[in-house]
Amino acid sequence: MRDDITVLSQYMQEHSEGRARAEVFRTNDGVYGARFYGPSGAFLKDELYAGHSEMYAENAAENYVMGIKTFNES
Numbered sequence: 001m002r003d004d005i006t007v008l009s010q011y012m013q014e015h016s017e018g019r020a021r022a023e024v025f026r027t028n029d030g031v032y033g034a035r036f037y038g039p040s041g042a043f044l045k046d047e048l049y050a051g052h053s054e055m056y057a058e059n060a061a062e063n064y065v066m067g068i069k070t071f072n073e074s
Contacts, residue, residue, distance in 0.1 A: 001035070001043055001046065002025075002027070002033075002035075002046050004027055004028045004029075005025040005026065005027050005028070005033070005035075006025060006026050006028075007023050007024070007025050007035075008023075008024045008025060008026060008054065009023070009024045009058065009061075010022070010023050010024075011023075011024075011058075011061045011062055011064070011065045012065060013065035013066060013067075015039055015067070017039040018038075018039030018040055018041070019039060019041070020037070020038070020039055020064060020065045020067070021036075021037040021041075021065065022034050022035065022036050022037070022060075022061035022062075022064045022065055023035040023061070024054065024057045024058050024061050025046075025057075026054070027048070031048050031049070031050050032048075032049050032052060032053065032054050032056065032057040033046055033047055033048040033049055033057055034046070034047050034049075034057045034060045034061045034064070036061075036064055036071060038071070044071050045071065047060065
């Protein structure tokens, strides 16, 4: 998990399995990204979107909490 970030916004959605959560962030180098947590609250992954806007990262976060973007929780 990266520690060189500033969290800009959070997205959350309740599901029958728990609460999906994502955070949009900017690195110290100015790259936007999203941090994803599974319904159990466990950290899943950080994704960086070099060359993309904050809106791009926000769309990824929103898609995740709405169930459009998925990950396998380990």
